[in-house]
Amino acid sequence: MIPFLDLRSINLRQRQEFHQALDRVLDSGWLILGQETQAFEAEFAAYCGAKHAVGVANGLEALHLVLRAWGIGPGDEVIVPSNTYIATWLAVSYTGATPVPVEPIEATCNIDPARVEAAITPRTRAIIAVHLYGQTADMAALMPIAERHGLKVLEDAAQAHGARQHGRRAGTLGHAAGFSFYPGKNLGALGDAGAITTDDAALADQLRVLRNYGSKVKYHNDVIGYNSRLDELQSAFLRAKLPLLDADNARRGEIAAIYDRELAGIPGLTLPTVATGCEPVWHLYVVRHARRDDLVQALAVAGVGTVIHYPVPPHEQSAYDGLGLVHGSLPIAERTHAEVLSLPIGPTMLDAQVAQVVAAVRRALA
Structure with missing residues (x-):
């Protein structure tokens, strides 16, 4: 796993x-x-x-x-x-x-x-x-x-x-x-x-x-x-x-670069976009897919842990019912939260593990 x-x-x-x-x-x-x-x-x-x-x-x-x-x-x-x-x-x-x-x-x-x-x-x-x-x-x-x-x-x-x-x-x-x-x-x-x-x-x-x-x-x-x-x-x-923070961030960047290269071009899979002038530290590597939940299940079967950041937007949490923001009021957030999936990324991940994640995503979306 x-x-x-x-x-x-x-x-x-x-x-x-x-x-x-x-x-x-x-x-x-x-x-x-x-x-x-x-x-x-x-x-x-x-x-x-x-x-x-x-x-x-x-x-x-x-x-x-x-x-x-x-x-x-x-x-x-x-x-x-x-x-x-x-x-x-x-x-x-x-x-x-x-x-x-x-x-x-x-x-x-x-x-x-x-x-x-x-x-x-x-x-x-x-x-x-x-x-x-x-x-x-x-x-x-x-x-x-x-x-x-x-x-x-x-x-x-x-x-x-x-x-x-x-x-x-x-x-x-x-x-x-x-x-x-x-x-x-x-x-x-x-x-x-x-x-x-x-x-x-x-x-x-x-x-x-x-x-x-x-x-x-x-x-x-x-x-x-x-x-x-x-x-x-x-x-x-x-x-x-x-x-250790800068070195750890650099390793996260190396893993993100591998994902960018190896997952590019998969139909339906949207990879992260880095804005001009930004140097991210890749706390999370977040992809998007319309069939996100199916992808989660397929990766779990393949032994790859994933997390959804985040499954429910704040305005649809019961805690904020009082704001009166019904479903459809913030469509970009709602669509984003329905599609995002965070792939494994961390400073101690091995290249072999990154390759396993890539292979599992490719198989799941083949």
Whole structure:
């Protein structure tokens, strides 16, 4: 069986480094908001090219806390992609604001800047641009739109650790960015973890207060805050993994190139499109096919693990029935979610395994 993502092989490469990280934390006696988190924040900010990084509990909280720090709340609207993981929408809902879905450019599956501008109303306060599957959204088009309308732009970079657009890394393309270090991400912790990057010093200071019960000084609470802190142990693990990120991303790129070459020309199979100026990190390699579910079954029989990212768009989840977005209201997202399939891709995949995946897809669609 070829797993969709072999986290065991990925993490066992650094067994010794993880034990050393654990020993450092145990020896320090400091488990929350200590030297490991401070060091990781500095190292991750430098990696992204941002001035500040603020460690938080997870990727959803990274998005939520930025929106709260910007003062977004009830009565406000935040533009979100129609096709994304539901966490993007939940971050808006947590503030009491309303998520306003905008359809994607179908070729890249990322939010369409032209449709974004058409969706702006007097209540719009911000745009969340998701870098879906590891390819950056069209920030070069989105940022001027935001500037014209006085809006903030938040990158949802949960799938884009190290991705670039016109030479700049994700995390530096908007006013702030939220990252997830969920174990399956390109830079994955050994549990839940997240971070925010920004060049805005005042925002970074505000986020450090919000993540820690609204407190700058222990037992003195300036605002109503949250318990959303990146702990020392996960920080230490992430410090161990960060130096491997570029090499791991490069290996993902090699596998994507093989898929591009070997799966090209199969009738009915749509391969990923990379936009001009983008350097994706291939968090996911997502193909599309009208008979997606049949392809899933055929690959399972052949011993190839796949995952659907994502089977149900947010507006068709029961959680968002209140928005009144019936089936057919967002047809591009609905069609995308009905057709997409993620093939195995990961930094420890062997060429022989990649060849098996290719052969299985070709047989299934012959």
